[in-house]
Amino acid sequence: MPKAVAGPEIERLIQLLARMPGLGPRSARRAALQLIKKRETMLAPLAEAMRVACERIMVCSTCGNVDTTEPCTICRDPTRDPSTLVVVEDVSDLWALERSGAVTARYHVLGGVLSALDGVRPEDLNLDSLVSRAADPAMREIILALNATVDGQTTAHYVTESLKGHGLKVTRLAHGVPVGGELDYLDEGTLTAAIRSRTPF
Amino acid sequence: MPKAVAGPEIERLIQLLARMPGLGPRSARRAALQLIKKRETMLAPLAEAMRVACERIMVCSTCGNVDTTEPCTICRDPTRDPSTLVVVEDVSDLWALERSGAVTARYHVLGGVLSALDGVRPEDLNLDSLVSRAADPAMREIILALNATVDGQTTAHYVTESLKGHGLKVTRLAHGVPVGGELDYLDEGTLTAAIRSRTPF
Structure with missing residues (x-):
């Protein structure tokens, strides 16, 4: 921790900003100064947006999404396909899929993946x-x-086991070449999966 | 702007965070989610710190520093040398010099440097x-x-001219090899300055 050079209010702001992902101690200092300089246009609105978010945002007890209503907007949407659930690790994955517009069903946020290393057990997930x-x-x-990582795939297997006996179709996302991706830069695993799952042209 | 996938309160938070220096749209999204997840330990304290900063922080009318008192803590400090002023471009430079602990005098923040390109004229500075x-x-x-850039040095010359006739000693920071720096990575200008200003060993 470098020497405190500004007042305690500014130092506290810098310290808290430095704990945000993507900001270190130095960039937090720069961000704090920028916020202070643009008090009316940045600091005040951000403080207010954070206060509102803090007060109103809750975790949907049905799916685990974050929203200001309970159940969340997606769970309440009557146009969503009720016969399908998309299981994701985190809210950020839900957001990514929503941005794609490819999901017409509802979600279920696990809140993590099983990980022996990080000590995440089945009872820690939704x-x-x-x-x-x-x-x-x-x-x-x-x-x-779920993410195509070792932990993601382990979790996928565990979830599949847990769902046995319900007579449900359990599917996973396709592996393959990312749209716009160059073969030369892809790993062997992805290329092998892309060849195996090739589709008629 | 990607499709809005979360409630308006969350989208507003993301939008405001994305305007902070060091955060883009994607990292703002990640930061917002992190803040929402750690509501009690991060979002609430940060919202409060911003509110307090917004209410209490002001610009010192004497030196241009930001602080919660008027005049600022440095200007009011009776142990500071009253015979010297350190002229800096910005509050961040003041902070940097304070962290070094090398300054025992007070400061004067210009609030920028002269720049024909950015249209900064003498009357825009303090x-x-x-x-x-x-x-x-x-x-x-x-x-x-002042920074060892073209604009910084132009401003230094202008300030020197403005102070003529007061019988003051006007000095500037030494140019040379940064402590811990390797000669091989330094530009010719710095090396030339370091040779010219060599000191007895």
Whole structure:
């Protein structure tokens, strides 16, 4: 921690900003100064937006999404396909899929993936609620949209096991060449998967 | 602007965070999610720190520093040398010099440097107040701690001209090899300056 050179209020702001992902001690200092300089246009609105977010945002008890309503906007949307659930690791993955516009169903946020290294066990994830949602007679398919990492795939297997006996179709995202991607830069695993899952042209 | 996928309160928070220096749209999204997840330990304290900063921080009318008192803590410090002023471009430079602990005098923040390109003229800088502070009979030396850029040096010349006739010693920071720096990586200008200003060993 470098020597404190500004007043305690400014130092506290810098310290808190430095804990944000993407900002270090130096960039937090720069950000704080910028905020202070643009008090009316940046600091005041941001303080207010944070206060509002702090007061109103809650975690949806159905799917684990964050929103200002309970259940969340997606869970309440009557146009969403009730026969499918998309299982994601985190809210950021839900946001990414929503931006793609490819999902017409609802989600289930696990809140993490199983990890022996990080000590994440099945009871740390929102698995029980997933199993009870899957028990809904209207449910037909569970799409596992988990990251293609070792922990993500381990979790996918565990979730599949937990859902056995419900007579559901459990699917996962396709592996392959990213759109716009160059073969030369892709790893062998991705290329092998892309060849194996080739589609008629 | 990507499609809005979260509630308006969250989207507003993301938009405001994205305007902070060091954060782009993507990292603002990640930061917002992190803040929401750690509501009690991060979002609430940060919202409060920003509110407090917004309410209490002001610009010192004497030197241009930002602080919660008027005049600022440095200007009110009776142990500071009253015969010297350190002229800096910005509050961040003042902070940097304070961290070094090498300055025992007070500061004067210009609030920028002259720049034909950016249209910064002498009347846009805190020059008048510098001239009146320099007129103090106790004043002996003005240290120009401006950046070693073209605009910084142009400004240094302009400030020096403005202070003529007060019988003051006007000095600038030494050029040379940064402590810990390797000669191989330094530009010719710095090396030439370091050779010219060599000191007895």
